[in-house]
Amino acid sequence: MVDSKPGGPRRKLRARARILHLDIDAFLASVVQLTEPATFGQPLAVGTGVVASRSYEAKVRGVETAMPLSEARRRCPELIVHEGDAALAMRFRKRVGEIVGRFAARVELTSLDDMYAELQGHATDPIDLASRIRAQVRTETGLSVAQGIGATKTLARLATTKAKPGGIHWVRPGAERRFLDPMPVEMLPGVGHKTAETLATYRIRTVAELRLVDRTLLAETFGVRGEELYLKARGLPCGAGDFVRELDVEHGRPGGSWGETSDTREISRTTSLWEATSDPESLRAMLTYLVDRAAKALRERGRIAARLDVVLGLASGGPSAFEARERPRRSPTSLHRGIALAPPSSTTRVLVERAIALLESLLDEHRCLVRLVGVRLGRLRMAVHGQQERFLFAEDEPGLDLRGQRIDTALDHLRARHGFAAVLAGEANALRGSLALGRDGFRLRTPSLTL
């Protein structure tokens, strides 16, 4: 490549690229503390089963994220446990995104509580810019943020971990290796439990040690990820994923400067059940509800799905003792079945029908106690607008449900005005009575994370 030589255009680009990573401190817990004054200043954990987020006061008492709540309570008996509210959190997140968008060329919202921004040029001191962002977020939302600045996303994100809570850390050009070298390898994004374990067998524990490993050896051992490790250990950008991505114009502010990424690959909705069950009727009801929610999210993003997967999480024991005796093998903890959708669809009625068929086939083959139900819509593509679709396909095209589409359009409008619960899809109505129903839908097991 021409531009790979020293001093070439790519090198210049890299030197100039400046990415800011922003992470909202103790996000879900902070949202609760800001909206429920009684919890302010108290040790607070948000989550169901495990800690999704905890306040500073809980942290200093030894409560950590991802820790089972039982353990958290043991360490901190006065802990207040809150279910959280995903919809409310999303509104806070959106406001933070808007604020950052005033200061940056573009913003990419990556997860619930963090985002990347691309800073323009060298005109402004990045520390000064980050300070202004922090002050503005504090003023307008009450939230505290930590920020990292670096030449790549990886560097910016690692800088943020140094800045927590509430601080700002800039990895200046030229200081990358000094910054990375002492870190344990598992701090590099992409190095999880398994990879760290494998590296440890080679006595590789820090980034400095990782940097001594031959490039081809890494590639042979870890494949594509090995190549990425080589680059990340040097603070070099690895692929398009290390630059701030394009925005979703439709889903973000029209013509605006921030949004979610435009290339969403899949949309899934999953929930644990309040009680494990093998009752096909209640499983169908819950799956119908989840497909309806996922389909709505799909349409909001102007997408259709060419793939649908159903997942069942099994209660301990997996298949029944009877089945285990018949076919002695390690019992699976989950069952999964998927199908390609041709033509692709975003129609609730079509998607529900397919999902239920998959569920039925799983239940026919396995006798099991189910504790978790989920649906995933994948292979997403841009939707063709309804009007055009009518010209492109005949009314009787199999799998294309024009009546269903009209129903969805009406449904989406109705729900935009009166809330999701205004109408429920077919079998989902069976959940009435057994689950609390609010304006935005049923209260599922984990309200802090389920939309």
Add this chain to the structure above:
DNA sequence: TCTGGGGTCCTAGGACCC
């Protein structure tokens, strides 16, 4: 201490076609 939900990306093996 034994557990949440929503994502991304990679790989392996099989089906199928030319």
Add this chain to the structure above:
DNA sequence: TCTGGGGTCCTAGGACCC
């Protein structure tokens, strides 16, 4: 009647992230 190889798509599963 038996024999090749490559490309592509599909499915299932796993590692990893916050």
